[in-house]
Amino acid sequence: MERHGRIVAIPVGAKGSRRHQTVRVADRRERIFQASTVDNSGHFTPKDWVLFVSIALIWGASFLLIAFALEDFTPGTITLGRVGLGAATLGVVRALRPAGQRVESEDWPRIILLSFLWVGIPFTLFPLAQEHINSAVTGLLNGAMPVFAALVATVLLKSAPKGVQLVGIVVGFVGITMISVASAGGESSEAIGVLMVLAATVCYGFAVNLAGPLQQKYGAIGTMSRVLALATLWVTPFGLWDIADNGFSIGSAVALFFLGAVGTGAAYWIMATLVGRVGAVRASFITYLIPVVSLVLGVAFRDDKVTVVALFGAALTIGGALLASRRESR
Numbered sequence: 001m002e003r004h005g006r007i008v009a010i011p012v013g014a015k016g017s018r019r020h021q022t023v024r025v026a027d028r029r030e031r032i033f034q035a036s037t038v039d040n041s042g043h044f045t046p047k048d049w050v051l052f053v054s055i056a057l058i059w060g061a062s063f064l065l066i067a068f069a070l071e072d073f074t075p076g077t078i079t080l081g082r083v084g085l086g087a088a089t090l091g092v093v094r095a096l097r098p099a100g101q102r103v104e105s106e107d108w109p110r111i112i113l114l115s116f117l118w119v120g121i122p123f124t125l126f127p128l129a130q131e132h133i134n135s136a137v138t139g140l141l142n143g144a145m146p147v148f149a150a151l152v153a154t155v156l157l158k159s160a161p162k163g164v165q166l167v168g169i170v171v172g173f174v175g176i177t178m179i180s181v182a183s184a185g186g187e188s189s190e191a192i193g194v195l196m197v198l199a200a201t202v203c204y205g206f207a208v209n210l211a212g213p214l215q216q217k218y219g220a221i222g223t224m225s226r227v228l229a230l231a232t233l234w235v236t237p238f239g240l241w242d243i244a245d246n247g248f249s250i251g252s253a254v255a256l257f258f259l260g261a262v263g264t265g266a267a268y269w270i271m272a273t274l275v276g277r278v279g280a281v282r283a284s285f286i287t288y289l290i291p292v293v294s295l296v297l298g299v300a301f302r303d304d305k306v307t308v309v310a311l312f313g314a315a316l317t318i319g320g321a322l323l324a325s326r327r328e329s330r
Contacts, residue, residue, distance in 0.1 A: 044278065051274040055267055056286045059142075060293020062263040063135035065255040066127055067302055072252035075127035078259070080232070080239025083123055085260020087228035090269060094225045101218055103226065110214055111226055118207035118268075119231035122200035124238055129200070132193030136304035137183040139294020140314050141197040144176040146285045148205025156209065168285065175316030179291070182309035208283060212275050220272035228268065 044052065069078045103111065130138055150169050180194055214223045275283040291314045298304035 048274070048278055051270055051277070052283075052286055053289070055270045055274065056289035057293055058263055058267045058270070059286070060139055060290040061297055062259055062267075063126070063130070063139045063142075063294045064297040064301060065259040065263060066130050066138075067135040067298075068255035069252050069259060070127060070130060072247035072249045073256060074242045074245050075124075075131065076235075076238040076241050077243060077246050078127045078256060079123050079235045081256045082260040082264050083119055083228060083235050084232045084239075085257065086119075086264025086268065087225070087232045089261045089265025090221060090225040090228055093265075093269070094221050097221060101222065103218060103222075107214065107217070110210060111223070112230060114207055114210050114214065114223075115227045115230035116234065117203045118211065119227060119264075120234040121203045123231070123264075124235060125196045125200040129193040129196035132189045133183060133197070134298060134304040135302060136295045136298030136306050137179070137310070138193075138197050139298065140179045140291040140306070140310055141176065141183065141194060142201055142294070143172065143179070143291040143314075144198060145201040145204040145208075147173050147176065148202050149208050150205075152205045152209045165282070171316050172285075175313040178313030178316070179310045182307040182313070208275055211272055212279065215272045215276040220269050220276065224268040224272050228264070 066078060069081075073081070126138065147169055150165075180198070183190065183194055211223065271283065271286075274286070277283075295304075295306060295311075295314055299306070
């Protein structure tokens, strides 16, 4: 792994000699966020598109599953059940596969931070947000993640998107702004829900940039199984806080099971693989398709209401998703 440090010249040989040797001295504190190479910086391959569309469908449906689970379970129970089931799913997969590389000590801070940013915080916020806004709107707002992913890459990694990718970010930003303004509706409760979802997507923007180097080093399973196991610890107090307030129904239980095993365990396996193949920013554009999936499912199964302005904003996000698959500008 490349280490960041400074170049110094130290004298070698006899006393008084002017001969020096240049060496790299590693900084004691390595950067948490690091740039990474990608397997494919060109047009998406068929495999890339399969991963891309699969994760969009799974995560687009997750907001509908949260809505069904909220009929009987508290937000804390949903968060704990989702993360715990996801961790168990990847734990079983990891146990059936050959042992991967052992995590080096300098990477543990990154994995711990990733467990908060990619799982613990956003998975806590989404069920709370959906007590104020519907599943369709939540999915539409989740499309803001590519904007934040690109901004993080620009500021922390000095990797600004260019060309058609930059156009996609601008188009996506306009679309998400329209959705946010239309969905808040002037109601303070709805505005709180909108802010919670946007806060979760900011966390995702940091997380996808942090995940790339880890996935390439330890693999999708090795990385995400550890991340989800740690996140389970962080969300357990929230899950147990109001556990006595839970109800129960088969429908809600099934929704929570699929939300955890598929919408979390399998989904993060796929997403981490995609990040390693095409890079954080381009992988994050899957959230430009998530709004479409969540909108269709929310209207079809929950009779969710969405304004015309929000619909037009969602249409703009589709264009951003198409631009995401284009070749990176040099």
